[in-house]
Amino acid sequence: MQLVDTRRGVQHFTFEHHREYQQVQFKFLDAVESMDPNNIVLLLQMNPYHVDSLLQLSDVCRMQEDQEMARDLIERALYSLECAFHPVFSLTSGTCRLDYRRPENRAFFLALFKHLMFLEKRGCPRTALEFCKLILSLDPENDPLCVLLLIDFLSLRAREYTFLTRIFQEWESHRNLSQLPNFAFSVPLAYFFLSQQEERSELEISQARERAARLIQLALIMFPSVLMPLLDRCSVQPDARVTSHPFFGLNAQISQPPALNQLTSLYVGRTHSLWKDPAVMAWLETHVHEVLRMVDARDPLVEDSEHKRKMRYQSAPRNIYRHVILSEMKEATAALPLEVTSQPVMGFDPLPPLDSIISYTRPERYFLHPWFPRWHSRRVPSTPSAPGLAAHGRSEPTSSSISEEEQPGLWCSPTGRAYRQDWSCRFSVVVTVHNGGSSQPLRQRPLEKA
Secondary structure, eight states: OEEEEEETTEEEEEOOOOHHHHHHHHHHHHHHHTTOHHHHHHHHHHOTTOHHHHHHHHHHHHHTTOHHHHHHHHHHHHHHHHTTOOTTOOSSSSOEEEOTTSHHHHHHHHHHHHHHHHHHHTTOHHHHHHHHHHHHHHSTTTOTTOTHHHHHHHHHHTTOHHHHHHHHHHHHHHHOGGGSHHHHHHHHHHHHHHHTOTTSOHHHHHHHHHHHHHHHHHHHHHOGGGHHHHHHHTTOOOOHHHHHOTTSSHHHHHSSOHHHHHHHHHHHHHHGGGGOOHHHHHHHHHHHHHHHHHHHTTOHHHHHHHHHHHHSOSSOOHHHHHHHHHHTOHHHHTTOOHHHHTSOOOTTSSSOOTTOOOSSOOOOOOOOOTTSOOOOSSOOOOOOOOSOGGGGOSOOOOOEEEEEESOTTOOBOTTSSOBOOSSSSEEEEEEEEEETTEEEEEEOOOOOOO
16 A cells, blocks of 8 residues: 555555555456456465455355355455555545546445445444444445445434434535435434434424424425335335325336436335334324325425426436446345346446546457367477368367467467467467377468558
């Protein structure tokens, strides 16, 4: 890790890959392209602390329901990254930054995110919340993994209601957190839980109750499509007035923009269990009817919110797509647009930024035609050329080898199509054909320049 810059008391760091690590990284990319996890396993046997290999293999283990091994691989990746920390890099100061646009830094973000997801599943929401704060502190302006879509859920699970209300108050003016469905619904829920704490004073309870009522009504007016899926996931049947009213009906879900559909699906799928409390449902029902009264009275706020929904949320930024992919919520993943689902997504670097800062590049690689036999390292002694395959009938090639020639940088065209090799020499190909009981080598026609 290297200290890149210090501005206004904020230190900017970056991880670096030395030359040997770069060569291992190139081998890892080859293993990923082979689509065979065993190649990654072999690479880890030789390089047990290669971070991207650990991240990718962790996803494979998790898909095979080996949660313990998947968790262990993530912890090993974090240990490897921690060993490379700069002496002045601090996880607790809140003034250390990493640029996600640099590929070397992304592994640290992803390892932390995957680790906190394992912590949350193991019933450690407070620890997961602290890791979520850490990820946010590394790049709070850009939030490359969009942990703001997760921090409210972890705060409620950890019963850190005061923290959630405080971050909403301090960040609302410059981040517009109320325009995210998760904050719009979770913050009033946090105020409601605060109003139920008997150890608070009467004034604090009254203020929390008033804020909860005002914010939940604003959330229902701004995002009416959340209510019915939320009640359905909570196995609650609304009354006839709610089901028959068009404001909360099916039209509210159909007419919303695609980006908003992803956000609402993500929130409902993640936090519906927090709304199952009977006291919470009774409180929600009261304000749903109050919102319907405002809608029937043609309150200007209802029309203004509808206009905002149509103008905003036309397309989601790339960090939200990245968060949806990492979260693996079926409801939200199904709502991803075609331009995201049609491209390959790798666990070690999902949806890399379009403005990435590349410090080194992978050597150019071209692969052989699928017809071509697998290369062998041994050489075949030069023999007289045979007249051609036609002279030996329909014999199949059984082995192959390479003989080098001295002219570098040319193209090998054994089947009439040019394919660049990984090395810079010119090659001719020797295949062995069987002719009855004997075999003899057969050399291709002379190679031509590309």
